[in-house]
Structures are given as C-alpha cells and as structure tokens.
Amino acid sequence: MEKVKYLILGGGPAGLTFANCLKRKGETSFLVLEKEEEAGGLCRSAVVDGSPFDIGGGHFLDVKRPKVNEFLFQFLPEQEWNLFRRDSRIDLGGMVVSHPLEANIWQMDLERQVTYLASIAKAGCNSGLPCPEKFTDWIFWKLGRRIAEDYMLPYNQKMFADELDTLGTYWLEKLPDVSFEDTLRSCLIHKPCGRQPGHASFYYPKHYGYGEIWRRMAQEISPCVRYHAEVSCLECDVRRVRTVSGDTYEADIIVTTIPWREFKSLTGMPEEMTNAIKELKHSAIETRYCGENLDTPAQWIYVPDLKVTWHRILVRHNFCPGSRGHWLETRQERTAMYPETKSAGGCESEHNENTCYYVSDYAYPLNTVGKPEIMEKLLGYCAARGIYGLGRWGEHAHHNSDVVVEKAMKLADQLCG
Ligand SMILES: Cc1cc2nc3c(=O)[nH]c(=O)nc-3n(C[C@H](O)[C@H](O)[C@H](O)COP(=O)(O)OP(=O)(O)OC[C@H]3O[C@@H](n4cnc5c(N)ncnc54)[C@H](O)[C@@H]3O)c2cc1C
Structure with a gap:
C-alpha cells in the first residue's frame, strides 16, 4: 500500500496539468496513475508516414484562453507553434460550403x-x-x-x-x-x-503533433507518473484505489479524470449513485490515415452523408508543414462499413494507409437528457469526501483541452493554495 497526499487518476491533459501545477507550487507528495504506456490521453500523437498523426482525432489549441496558452507555452514555447485562421468546410454531397x-x-x-x-x-x-x-x-x-x-x-x-x-x-x-x-x-x-464557432484562430505545433505538449508535461513530472496502472476500484469512504494488477494506493485527496464507468467496483457510495453512473453514455472513435493529398485549402471537412463511413476529414498537409495525406474520423460502430473490418487499434505499418488506424474507446461523453443532474449529485457527494472529478471524463462533459487545462489550474489553486 502506497500513501500520497494527492492521487491523480489518469494522465491526460487534465491529470497532467493538475500534477504540474502541484509541482510548481512546491508540492512533492503526488502520484499520477495512467493505464497506457504513455501520457496525453485523447491528445496523444504518433508519427505516421514521416509526420504527426493525432491518434485521438485532429486536435487544435484554441487561442481564446490566454492564461491557458501562457501556461502551455512554458512547456512548448509559442514560437514552436503555427497560428492558423480556421478554414473548415462541409461537404454536402459534392457541394462544399464553409462552416x-x-x-x-x-x-x-x-x-x-x-x-x-x-x-x-x-x-x-x-x-x-x-x-x-x-x-x-x-x-x-x-x-x-x-x-x-x-x-x-x-x-x-x-x-x-x-x-x-x-x-x-x-x-x-x-x-x-x-x-x-x-x-x-x-x-x-x-x-x-x-x-x-470555437477555434476561429488556433495553434498547431510546427514540428510535432498535438501530443508533444503533453509528452513534455509528463516528462516534467516523470518520477511521479506510473504507467500501465489501470485503476479498477475506488473506496470512497477511505479514499483508497486499487489497480487491475492489485496495487493499492491511499490519499488525502483524489483527483479522478478517468471515465466513471472504468471503476468496476465503487464502494462507500449509495447504490442509487452507482446505478446512475451506468446511465452515463459515451461514444468511441476510430482515426485512420490515408496518404493521398486533397485538393482543398481547408484544415478539416465535415461529411454528413450517411453513405460515407467517416464524419470528418483532417487535411494534414494544410496544418502540418512538410506532410502529406489526411486523417479520417469515424464513430467506431460505423467502421464496420469499411471493406476490411478490424477488432483493435494499432499501426501495423507506418506507411500502409490500410493498416494504420487507432481506436479511442472513450471519445465523446454524450450529453444525454438526465446527465447534468447525475453529475451534480455525483461530484457533490465525492467532493465532500475529498474526491474530485476533473476533465472530460471526471466531469463527463464535452470539454476541449483548453477548458480542461483551465479547470485543472483552478482546482490546483483551490486545493493547494
Ligand atoms: C475527435 C476529437 C477531437 C477533439 N478536438 C479537440 C481540439 O481540436 N481541441 C481541443 O482542445 N480539444 C479537442 N478534443 C477534446 C480533448 O481530446 C479533450 O479535451 C482532452 O483530451 C481532455 O483531457 P482529459 O485529461 O480530461 O481526458 P483524456 O484525454 O481522455 O485523458 C484521460 C486519461 O485517463 C486515462 N485512463 C482512462 N481509464 C483509466 C484507468 N482505468 N486507469 C488509469 N488511467 C485511465 C487515459 O488513458 C487517459 O490518459 C477533441 C476530442 C475528440 C474525441
């Protein structure tokens, strides 16, 4: 059993920001538990065909939160980003108009x-x-x-x-x-x-994918991040957490950024609340690389036609200097429409467009009719016990990364002064 002051579940933008803020405030007793082999969550990037591929979908940093950008530029300085004016379009079956x-x-x-x-x-x-x-x-x-x-x-x-x-x-x-x-x-x-809409102007790194900023943030706190640590149990009354491999952690404060459905066992919580968590819905996404350049100045294109498998095309060569090709985003259930179907994500070859794809099981928290009431009760109950839901999954809200960073900075101020 390990004991720390702050235990952070999940090493995506929310968990990484919160942990880095603690470090900057001089706090040393904290630990991030991350189930994957690297941090960054939905914002991770790989290198495919010699250039970045944002594996959780195309990610851009909105300009509209200057304090957030100032914080992020401490890890990846502003001169390492290109600034774009948004050019996004909608393909209405051959007729393309701006969004x-x-x-x-x-x-x-x-x-x-x-x-x-x-x-x-x-x-x-x-x-x-x-x-x-x-x-x-x-x-x-x-x-x-x-x-x-x-x-x-x-x-x-x-x-x-x-x-x-x-x-x-x-x-x-x-x-x-x-x-x-x-x-x-x-x-x-x-x-x-x-x-x-949002992202009227946005940043994208000049030489990397969007994942670079989170990779650097994780590096900054590397002794305090445990990888392959998949959390499965939370005992609310004693603030104790267990991982799939059987490790146990206790903390004065727990900040959870992982999906609530990831807790296979939740004790010290009324049954009504554990049942309500089962009502929280989400969708999964597949991202896929295609090597072909597209004849458009747009950075991305929405494709509403139900006969076309994917819903959004990210035109990589229009925002990653020196790259070619585009990425496709498809809700996972719809990937069965591809000629060849796949059961798991991965990149079998960096150059073969037919084998390079990734699946994110948790992509969009769904804004179902009863969700705000469920989350208000859940977050209130947990906060009263020193457990704070943070980020896209901790709050089960459709937050972009800049929002998540802002919320993590505020929570660190609130909890660590
Ligand atoms: C297709 C798409 C496009 C997007 N585009 C943009 C954009 O252009 N700009 C923008 O700012 N935002 C964008 N977003 C939103 C952005 O991805 C999120 O705001 C951001 O990733 C939220 O960070 P987070 O840390 O809250 O969650 P996540 O990034 O999901 O991180 C959660 C972390 O928890 C870990 N975890 C999960 N389960 C467990 C477990 N059981 N035990 C331990 N760890 C676990 C995960 O591995 C992950 O590292 C987009 C999202 C999607 C899906």
Whole structure:
C-alpha cells in the first residue's frame, strides 16, 4: 500500500496539468496513475508516414484562453507553434460550403439559397415557438428542416450516436449561434455573420503533433507518473484505489479524470449513485490515415452523408508543414462499413494507409437528457469526501483541452493554495 497526499487518476491533459501545477507550487507528495504506456490521453500523437498523426482525432489549441496558452507555452514555447485562421468546410454531397452552414448559404447557387432561407424562415425559433428540450427537436427549431435533414441530423448521428433523441440541449453554447437576420445579412453582403464557432484562430505545433505538449508535461513530472496502472476500484469512504494488477494506493485527496464507468467496483457510495453512473453514455472513435493529398485549402471537412463511413476529414498537409495525406474520423460502430473490418487499434505499418488506424474507446461523453443532474449529485457527494472529478471524463462533459487545462489550474489553486 502506497500513501500520497494527492492521487491523480489518469494522465491526460487534465491529470497532467493538475500534477504540474502541484509541482510548481512546491508540492512533492503526488502520484499520477495512467493505464497506457504513455501520457496525453485523447491528445496523444504518433508519427505516421514521416509526420504527426493525432491518434485521438485532429486536435487544435484554441487561442481564446490566454492564461491557458501562457501556461502551455512554458512547456512548448509559442514560437514552436503555427497560428492558423480556421478554414473548415462541409461537404454536402459534392457541394462544399464553409462552416457554419447557416452563415455561408451565400456560397450556394441562387436556387439553393432561396430554398435554405425559406426553410430557416419557417423554423420554430423564428415563429415564436418555445425552445425544445431534445437535441433533435432543437435542430429543426433552430435551423429549419432543410439544414436539419441535409446536415445537422446525419452529421451528429454519424459523430455521436444513432439514438440522437437521447441528447439534451443544455450544451449547445458549443455550437455557432447565427440568427435568421445574420443569415440574411450574410447572403446580401457575401460574408459570414453571427457568432462564429470555437477555434476561429488556433495553434498547431510546427514540428510535432498535438501530443508533444503533453509528452513534455509528463516528462516534467516523470518520477511521479506510473504507467500501465489501470485503476479498477475506488473506496470512497477511505479514499483508497486499487489497480487491475492489485496495487493499492491511499490519499488525502483524489483527483479522478478517468471515465466513471472504468471503476468496476465503487464502494462507500449509495447504490442509487452507482446505478446512475451506468446511465452515463459515451461514444468511441476510430482515426485512420490515408496518404493521398486533397485538393482543398481547408484544415478539416465535415461529411454528413450517411453513405460515407467517416464524419470528418483532417487535411494534414494544410496544418502540418512538410506532410502529406489526411486523417479520417469515424464513430467506431460505423467502421464496420469499411471493406476490411478490424477488432483493435494499432499501426501495423507506418506507411500502409490500410493498416494504420487507432481506436479511442472513450471519445465523446454524450450529453444525454438526465446527465447534468447525475453529475451534480455525483461530484457533490465525492467532493465532500475529498474526491474530485476533473476533465472530460471526471466531469463527463464535452470539454476541449483548453477548458480542461483551465479547470485543472483552478482546482490546483483551490486545493493547494
Ligand atoms: C475527435 C476529437 C477531437 C477533439 N478536438 C479537440 C481540439 O481540436 N481541441 C481541443 O482542445 N480539444 C479537442 N478534443 C477534446 C480533448 O481530446 C479533450 O479535451 C482532452 O483530451 C481532455 O483531457 P482529459 O485529461 O480530461 O481526458 P483524456 O484525454 O481522455 O485523458 C484521460 C486519461 O485517463 C486515462 N485512463 C482512462 N481509464 C483509466 C484507468 N482505468 N486507469 C488509469 N488511467 C485511465 C487515459 O488513458 C487517459 O490518459 C477533441 C476530442 C475528440 C474525441
């Protein structure tokens, strides 16, 4: 049995940031337990065909949190990043328009513009109907039938789940907000109007994948990280953790960034709460490398067509200097549509595009209707016992890495002064 002051479960961006903040505050009694052989979580990168491949999907650092960027640049200095203006597009079956669709209808031919505008004009939000509680209803209410059916419904189904109806609407601040007036204005002046989506400007490392920053952060605290340490049990009442290989750890404070479903045994917690954890849903993703260059200036392209296996294409040669090829992101259930099916991830050959793919079992926490209430109770109960849920999985929230870093910095300030 090992005892530390702070035990951190998971060595992704959340766990690594929290641990590095402790170190910078002079704390020495902390340990990170990470189940994989390297840190970085969803933000890890490999080298494929001589250039970076972000194995958990294409990752970009948003510019909009200067304090976060300042912190991250201490590990990978700003001059080692390129700064981009976002160019993302939507492939509507051969007709390609910029994202977000509702701000770029002006790029379509005149007849299509009229059809799309008429459809938005009839949407519920423009005729005074109340905002619905389910995501699918919200799409029709906000954007009208045409954008719903051609883009938002199939795209979100491809990315998140076949049962889109289980998703709520409390998380939609992540989506662009373009009013009907903004859409009309953009058609008249031939320029996008309205609140643009995140990552309007973003950083990507010049010579590495996005994983480099987390690799350096892990290096900084290397004596305090245990790899191949897969946590499976948590005893809440005594703050004790056990790994699959039988090692046991106790701590004054536990910060957990791993998915709650990873705990095969959770004791010292009401049964109602352990049952609620089973209601937390997520989706898995496969990323795949293709060596072919694409004739587009975009950094990434959304593909809503249900007949196409993948939902997003990352055009590597447009953001990794000196590289070629692109990456495909596909929800794991849909990979059966590929001609050859695979059961596990890996890279059999760095050059063979048909054998280079990775699977992340936990990619998107699903924003199901009852989730906020489950998480509020769970996090409150645990915090009262010195156990803090942090990050994408600890909070089961759709946080990007900059958000996770910000939250980890704040939690370190709160717990370690
Ligand atoms: C397709 C895709 C694209 C994305 N694009 C962006 C983007 O462009 N920009 C951006 O900022 N963010 C992006 N994100 C979000 C980003 O990946 C997350 O914000 C970030 O990885 C969250 O960090 P985390 O530490 O909370 O979780 P994770 O990165 O998931 O880390 C969790 C860690 O816990 C470990 N772990 C899991 N189970 C156990 C266990 N039982 N025992 C021990 N350890 C365990 C994992 O191995 C992992 O290292 C994207 C995510 C996806 C899926």
